[in-house]
Amino acid sequence: MWIYEKKLEYPVRIKNPNPKMAKYIITQYGGPDGELAASLRYLSQRYHMPIPEAKAALNDIGTEELAHFEMVGAMVYQLMKGASVEEIKEADAGGYFADHDSGVYPSTGTGVPFTAAYIQSKGDPIADLHENLAAEQKARATYENLIKLADDPDVIEPLRFLRAREIVHFQRFGEVLEKIEEYLNSKKYF
Amino acid sequence: MNARQELLDQIRAIEFMTVDLNLYLDTHPCDMRALNEYNMYTQQLMALKSQYERQYGPLSNFGTAINQGRSWRWIEDPWPWEQDYWMEEC
Numbered sequence: 001m002w003i004y005e006k007k008l009e010y011p012v013r014i015k016n017p018n019p020k021m022a023k024y025i026i027t028q029y030g031g032p033d034g035e036l037a038a039s040l041r042y043l044s045q046r047y048h049m050p051i052p053e054a055k056a057a058l059n060d061i062g063t064e065e066l067a068h069f070e071m072v073g074a075m076v077y078q079l080m081k082g083a084s085v086e087e088i089k090e091a092d093a094g095g096y097f098a099d100h101d102s103g104v105y106p107s108t109g110t111g112v113p114f115t116a117a118y119i120q121s122k123g124d125p126i127a128d129l130h131e132n133l134a135a136e137q138k139a140r141a142t143y144e145n146l147i148k149l150a151d152d153p154d155v156i157e158p159l160r161f162l163r164a165r166e167i168v169h170f171q172r173f174g175e176v177l178e179k180i181e182e183y184l185n186s187k188k189y190f
Numbered sequence: 191m192n193a194r195q196e197l198l199d200q201i202r203a204i205e206f207m208t209v210d211l212n213l214y215l216d217t218h219p220c221d222m223r224a225l226n227e228y229n230m231y232t233q234q235l236m237a238l239k240s241q242y243e244r245q246y247g248p249l250s251n252f253g254t255a256i257n258q259g260r261s262w263r264w265i266e267d268p269w270p271w272e273q274d275y276w277m278e279e280c
């Protein structure tokens with residue numbers, strides 16, 4: 001079971017609407033290396049993890065990713081809120097506006113809707129952990145690109161926080177992979 | 191920044207320590223130093239949360255916090271995605 005906590009993991013307080021930035025950032029909401037994909041990936045893979053450390057890490061990182069999903073949603077919401085139709089047209093976000101107004105919809109910045117095809121749950125802990133290590137690096141790279149695209153400190157700060165978390169998750173998954181390998185070797189299981 | 195916001199930021203900072211230590215402990219379950227730190231921050235966090243909830247309403251629902259007052263305070267604005275920094279207390 002999950003309990004909701006009525007606060008963001010890291011504050012999002014964006015004062016100036018910026019539909020162009022919203023269009024860039026939304027990929028971390030519903031795109032291939034985004035937070036929804038990350039969360040679903042780890043929470044689905046956790047069932048077949050063989051050791052307690054791995055079950056816990058996938059469960060808890062998958063849970064933290066949901067908090068990041070909420071942060072990214074809050075960023076998109078605040079960036080779209082109060083933007084005029086003129087500003088939306090200027091930002092070339094008219095296509096998004098036609099489909100969703102200023103609603104928050106899990107898709108990439110170019111409008112490709114979220115799909116579970118972004119993730120795998122292989123039933124093989126070694127294969128899954130390697131996917132997760134790559135996923136964290138891809139998310140880190142995406143946040144670095146977004147930071148380059150942003151100029152508002154209100155936007156950059158939460159992006160930096162999210163980028164830093166990907167690095168921590170990568171570290172933890174590396175440790176999990178090592179422990180699983182040790183465990184499998186000790187079982188002489190090929 | 192109002193007092194509510196400041197308290198929430200304090201809670202966030204301490205809870206972040208517990209989140210990060212939690213993930214660390216998942217892969218280092220026998221690290222006594224981290225365990226003690228985790229417990230210390232958790233204690234601080236519980237005290238701050240109950241202080242916040244007494245003043246501003248519940249932080250979580252489903253039986254994890256007492257509803258103080260004569261109406262269901264869970265539904266009160268602001269929600270986390272709203273720009274709560276400008277919310278004034280009544």
Ligand SMILES: [Fe+2]
Nearest residue numbers: 038165166169
């Ligand atoms: Fe992550």
